[in-house]
Amino acid sequence: MSHRFCVAPMIDVTNRHCRFFFRKFSQHSRLYTEMIVADAITHGDKDFLLGFDEVEHPVALQLAGSEPVLxxxxxxxxxxxxxxxxxxxxxxxSKRVQAGNFGACLMADPGLVAECVERIKEKVKIPVTIKCRIGIDDYNPGEMLPEFIETLAKSGVSTFIIHARKAMLEGLDPKQNREIPPLDYDMVRMIKRRWPELNIILNGGLMTPYIAKNEISASKGIELDGVMIGRAVMENPYSIIDVDKIFYGDNKIMPSRFKIAEEMVHYLEVCVKKGVPINITTNNMLGLFHGCRGAKIWRSYLSHEAPRRREDPRVLSEAINLVVEAQNEAA
Ligand SMILES: Cc1cc2nc3c(=O)[nH]c(=O)nc-3n(C[C@H](O)[C@H](O)[C@H](O)COP(=O)(O)O)c2cc1C
Structure with missing residues (x-):
């Protein structure tokens, strides 16, 4: 099981259509679903919540909850x-998640998390991993994180994805909680030093795969096992086009932005036949031409047209033509 490069779970972003699109940029990286509350899976529309395409493998299901049986x-x-x-x-x-006693607040109750893990591990064969923070609120991460890791490692977790900043449960909203408490990568390195046998994956503020690779290299004091990137992939998905080469040593030739966009036209046609509006997918494609000539027209055309013509995949072909024109004009 390799976590050398992971694309982060992101609510309202990493749905199956987004993951299908992200897979175009890297065959090997590990993709994560949005957080899904355990109860919703038991009682909700399972195909809608859990269905995915085979190309998404390796793909992880992220669960939220604190009730071991659920x-x-x-x-x-x-x-x-x-x-x-x-x-x-x-x-x-988030407040909603805290109210349900899920998410970061559980860092203060490693015993309960261990119980959840043990119960899950009794029932499934696939690996159970944890995504956590370095700490919460006024707790000292240097004490809270090792205690948390030690307890969970004993319950059989061997892979931890650590978002290298504290979560402040009072006074900051989720967006602020991804910016304000400062990042502390050394805290994550300290965990790897202490438990070299664990897979420790670094997350938070890594802007490109190259920066990420450097941040986990031995030159920083100790080598970590992998990285997870969220927002930078969402904003500029093509930024991960070299991931298979730099993290997995796979030197195959990767597709151009245009090739990916054209392949997605076919995907939209299939989606429309299944009743999935095109804008669900195109919303995740707005950053495809990030930094290129034509990026603005691409973004604005898709944002404007796709919600209006939800059953018309030609919107995407038209957006591609506009970028081609913009690039030809400049040449
Ligand atoms: C829009 C959005 C939604 C997110 N939803 C989730 C989620 O469902 N589960 C989760 O563990 N983290 C979630 N996160 C946090 C990310 O997984 C990641 O830990 C965080 O953004 C830091 O990584 P980054 O700096 O590379 O973006 C979300 C982040 C964003 C921006």
Whole structure:
């Protein structure tokens, strides 16, 4: 199971259509679902929540919850759907999540998280991993994080994705909680130093795969096992086009932005036949030409036209033509 490069779970972003699109940029990276509350899986529309395309592998299902039996049920269903990993969200700071006793607040209760993990592991064969913060609120990360890791490692977790900043559960909203408490990569390195046998994956503020690779290299004091990137992929998905080369040593020739866009036209045609509006997918494609000539017209055409012509995949072909024209004009 390789976590050398992971694309972060992001609510309202990393749905199956987004993951299908992201897979075009890298065959090997590990993709994560949005956080799904365990209860929703047990009682909700399972195909809608869990369905995915085979090309998405390796793909992890991220669960939120704190009730061991409910989590274990949801994990079993996830395994039946074919997910490669169950990941527990112990990092989300939102008020709604706290009210349900999920997410980052659980860092203060490693015993309960361990119980959840043990119950899940009794029921599924796929790996169970954890995504957490370095700490919460006024707790000292230097004490809280090692205690958390030690307890969970004993319950059989061997892969931890650590968002290298504290979560402040009072006074900051989730967006602020991804910016304000400062990043502390050394805290993550300290964990790897202490538990070299664990897979420790660094997350938070990594702007490109090259920067990320450097940040986890031995030159920084100790080598970490992988990285996870969220917002930078969302804003500029083509920025991960070299990931297979730099993280997995796979030197195959990767597709151009235009090739990817054209392949997505076919995907939209298939989606429309299944009743999925095109804008669900095109919303995730707005950053494809980030930094290129034509990026603005691409973004504005898709943002404007796709919600109006939700069953018309030609919108995407038209947007491609506009970028071609913009680039030809400049040449
Ligand atoms: C729009 C958005 C939604 C997110 N949703 C989730 C989520 O569902 N589960 C989770 O563990 N983290 C979630 N996060 C946090 C990211 O997974 C990641 O930990 C965080 O953005 C830091 O990484 P980055 O600096 O590379 O973006 C979300 C972040 C964003 C921007």
């Amino acid at each position: 989590l274990a049920n949801a994990a079993v269903i996830g395994e039946q759907y074919g997910y490669d990993e169950i990941n527990l969200n112990i990092g989300c700071p």
